[in-house]
Amino acid sequence: MILNFFDQFLSPTLLGIPLILISLTMPWVLYPKPTARWLSNRALTLQGWFINQFTKQIFMPVNVGGHKWALMLTSLMLFLITLNMLGLLPYTFTPTTQLSLNMALAVPLWLATVIIGMRNQPTHALGHLLPEGTPTLLIPILIIIETISLFIRPLALGVRLTANLTAGHLLIQLIATAAFVLLPLMPTVALLTTVLLFLLTLLEVAVAMIQAYVFVLLLSLYLQENV
Template structure:
């Protein structure tokens, strides 16, 4: 039976039970839990250093009010990086290749930033829909365009993460299939293809980390406009 390249993105099932929840819970189990000791081990020290560095860098342009989101942003960043990186391992599933999961993360967080802006400073938030000094004839058109761009933001967040990870996984599978087919026919070309596959895998590791950072960074920029 010929399998499709897109079969790797189907949510895994075992005895009729979807394993999506298990794939989402696994990253949290793998991280070391903080201890009550004064001195942490190397893994906890490295983890705390990374979280502090990322949080300081992300919250630098935000007001003091936006610092309440530090825990959410740090947790979301680690969660997305873990899911993206674990999905590169053999015989694993990447939940972030599912648009439903990414939209489930993007829409509530984006909506929370909008609600905060409308509640705390409604005049400033609505002012983004109409730039200052706009000609009277262009006011209705600009309001419609800015409103559409506002509602496209969560879609762009979810689609960007899904498309980048899906494209990378597909490309890796295509090149791996080509190397496997060319091995008995043209070993030299297969070896070059394998080297290309190794380099592409390193690039995909970088993409997995960068896309998680971009997702959280854009959320922080949306929050910055509303605090």
């Protein structure tokens, strides 16, 4: 019974073709494309306002050299938030519950920020490995610790996104199963469990949006350190 709860995280296939490829293309199909008209409809206006506000907030503390990443990080934010939200619908699959996908997004982007820092300002980038005023005896230990923390960053990005979404989906399925089992036995308890399930679903919607925002926000902070 416990193993069945984890079946929802298996990548579905049809005729040997992984359907995760189709789910990864869904975000770009759902969003309306801007038009060349003077006036846009309400959906396009709201979409443009959201993108402008998000981009302004993310790149406000970043130097001008890092503004080249605006299109990439904004697209990544829309991509992640759409995948997370679509995964909450019934009979759907959430690609961002796969650690391999999240690491495939986190490692190249983190590595790009490190390479930019080492190329443009190597002294400043390497200076993060040793805080100013460190005692001489602690210098080797702190360099090792800071180097390890630097290489843990992409792992933390991928694991954070995977763990939060996986835990939320598991909790929703556990409470839904409990409500279904308790319905013929204790209808009142089952009703209260259903209310709890509804509130948890709202919380999971917030988590899906927040985790996508945190993923992009941390990348922008890494970029800020190296630009």
